[in-house]
Amino acid sequence: MLALYLSCGAVALCAALYVYMRRSLTYWQRRKVPVVTPTTLFGNYGPSILGKRSLSEVAQDIYNEHKDERYVGTYFMLTPLLQINDPDIIRSVFIKDFQDFNGRGMHSQPSYDPLSAHLFILAGQPWRNMRVKLSPTFTTGKIKYMFDTISECANHLREHVDSSVAAGGGRYVENVRELVARFSTDIISSVAFGIESNSMKNPDSEFRQMGHRIFESCLDVNLRHLLLFFGGDVMKTFSIRCVPAAVHNFFTRIVDEMIDYREKNGVERADMLNLLIKLKNEGFLPPDSNDTAEEKNRHSDVNESNGTEARLTKLSGKDIAAQVFVFFVAGFETTSTTTSFTLYELAKHPDIQDKVVAEMDAALAKHGGKVTYDTIMDLPYTDMCVQETLRMYPPVPFLTRQAMVKRQLPLSDVVLEKGTRLMIPVRALHYDPQYWDEPLRYDPQRFTEEAKKARPQLVYMPFGDGPRICIGMRLGLVQVKMALLTILTRARVAVAPDMPKEVTLDPRCILPSPVHGCRLVLSARK
Numbered sequence: 200m201l202a203l204y205l206s207c208g209a210v211a212l213c214a215a216l217y218v219y220m221r222r223s224l225t226y227w228q229r230r231k232v233p234v235v236t237p238t239t240l241f242g243n244y245g246p247s248i249l250g251k252r253s254l255s256e257v258a259q260d261i262y263n264e265h266k267d268e269r270y271v272g273t274y275f276m277l278t279p280l281l282q283i284n285d286p287d288i289i290r291s292v293f294i295k296d297f298q299d300f301n302g303r304g305m306h307s308q309p310s311y312d313p314l315s316a317h318l319f320i321l322a323g324q325p326w327r328n329m330r331v332k333l334s335p336t337f338t339t340g341k342i343k344y345m346f347d348t349i350s351e352c353a354n355h356l357r358e359h360v361d362s363s364v365a366a367g368g369g370r371y372v373e374n375v376r377e378l379v380a381r382f383s384t385d386i387i388s389s390v391a392f393g394i395e396s397n398s399m400k401n402p403d404s405e406f407r408q409m410g411h412r413i414f415e416s417c418l419d420v421n422l423r424h425l426l427l428f429f430g431g432d433v434m435k436t437f438s439i440r441c442v443p444a445a446v447h448n449f450f451t452r453i454v455d456e457m458i459d460y461r462e463k464n465g466v467e468r469a470d471m472l473n474l475l476i477k478l479k480n481e482g483f484l485p486p487d488s489n490d491t492a493e494e495k496n497r498h499s500d501v502n503e504s505n506g507t508e509a510r511l512t513k514l515s516g517k518d519i520a521a522q523v524f525v526f527f528v529a530g531f532e533t534t535s536t537t538t539s540f541t542l543y544e545l546a547k548h549p550d551i552q553d554k555v556v557a558e559m560d561a562a563l564a565k566h567g568g569k570v571t572y573d574t575i576m577d578l579p580y581t582d583m584c585v586q587e588t589l590r591m592y593p594p595v596p597f598l599t600r601q602a603m604v605k606r607q608l609p610l611s612d613v614v615l616e617k618g619t620r621l622m623i624p625v626r627a628l629h630y631d632p633q634y635w636d637e638p639l640r641y642d643p644q645r646f647t648e649e650a651k652k653a654r655p656q657l658v659y660m661p662f663g664d665g666p667r668i669c670i671g672m673r674l675g676l677v678q679v680k681m682a683l684l685t686i687l688t689r690a691r692v693a694v695a696p697d698m699p700k701e702v703t704l705d706p707r708c709i710l711p712s713p714v715h716g717c718r719l720v721l722s723a724r725k
């Protein structure tokens with residue numbers, strides 16, 4: 200009898216589960232939204248969940264198959280995800296109707312996971328307050344203020360290239376992806392934490408190890424990334440943090456110690472931690488004499504109107520830890536990916552490399568042989584190359600937004616429930632032949648002022664757009680150009696013979712990571 204009850208119970212459970220799944224997977228159909236047929240267990244993201252294709256490549260496949268639709272309903276397992284293909288709708292979501300779409304749909308749980316309360320994850324008023332506070336940290340004036348620290352890291356990179364070239368008798372082979380990851384780690388740990396991580400000299404430095412732990416492709420890390428987007432309730436129920444315990448403990452300990460040390464010893468240093476400690480003690484940062492007129496205006500707007508609440512609230516030690524943590528996470532992998540892919544493309548295109556190097560030599564001659572902030576700003580062609588790299592290899596290949604209220608999707612009659620997630624397939628837009636002639640070809644000329652004006656808005660967004668645009672964009676570009684200048688003024692780059700002809704991205708990594716690294720031959724310049 201018991202066996203009969205158990206069998207009936209199991210059948211009823213399976214039937215209920217089946218009905219629930221079928222109902223979940225007809226969410227878009229019921230709203231008359233064009234839909235990509237999902238599979239029962241994984242929705243439309245099976246290849247990505249199974250580690251066969253990256254999330255952004257799946258979004259790109261969906262885009263290519265459905266690009267006549269302005270938006271298309273998909274499912275991440277059972278979670279509805281509306282993919283937006285139309286740049287006009289994207290513009291409304293990012294800019295015009297931003298107040299209703301200001302979240303990313305990620306989960307912050309400060310009570311047991313203080314590092315998750317950072318700018319990238321926060322939404323609504325807490326995000327707004329934090330953004331108002333942190334924006335003055337990234338102005339031109341503040342980047343100039345940190346420039347000497349960046350230069351010091353570049354000196355270590357130069358010494359490394361010089362000594363390796365000399366040791367190799369004039370040339371050597373290096374995985375530049377790892378090399379520039381070490382350089383970026385040194386910069387971010389130095390400008391954000393005020394700590395010399397010394398990764399250039401010691402590839403196993405603690406900061407470099409943490410970088411590996413955060414982005415390594417393993418089940419633990421991949422699961423946390425997915426849960427951050429799609430499993431807030433699971434994270435809450437089981438008190439799961441956004442990063443493994445070792446990473447959490449490292450960052451919280453180090454920031455506590457640094458704040459304590461600086462406050463006790465009255466230490467001031469030209470870095471972000473210094474600025475954040477000011478935000479902790481005074482609540483706001485005064486404008487800098489080196490800021491542009493636009494930055495100064497924005498600053499006074501912020502302090503006089505909507506910034507009042509933000510101005511009065513002071514940052515806590517935990518807030519500081521979360522923000523420097525996100526500067527590290529958002530700042531090191533993005534810049535090192537961009538630098539290494541630019542070097543790779545220049546190695547494949549010697550004519551473009553010649554033009555870049557000639558421009559660098561001319562800029563150095565103009566600035567008395569010194570690498571200053573102005574030297575870096577005097578590299579317009581190099582900048583076009585970097586922009587083209589960011590088109591072909593966007594370090595953040597998809598973006599998300601979340602409806603903060605029940606409302607219509609702009610320029611449509613679809614009603615979105617509060618909490619609905621939107622997916623913006625950045626990489627797919629960057630490769631659409633409708634906007635980019637021969638998209639597989641590396642061509643910096645796409646970024647002349649005329650070419651940029653001729654293109655529709657919001658088909659190119661390596662830094663996102665609107666009020667949530669990357670806060671570290673200018674700092675990131677300075678870092679990338681500094682690395683390029685340091686390497687290319689010492690050595691010529693060519694693709695190593697053992698590098699495959701085409702780049703294959705690791706399908707298990709959330710950010711683009713070439714499976715075979717990026718092996719280049721560096722030869723002393725004549």
Ligand code: HEM
Nearest residue numbers: 318319526529530533595661662663664667668669671675
């Ligand atoms: C080439 C380098 C970089 C690229 C391509 C990049 C790209 C991006 C993108 C696409 C976003 C999302 C924007 C959106 O949703 O509209 C973002 C946000 C962000 N980035 Fe960057 N980033 C870079 C460098 C940096 C650096 C150096 C830092 C800090 C040191 C940084 C800190 C952040 C932060 C804190 C956010 C969250 C902003 C917010 O939500 O208000 N990024 N970045």
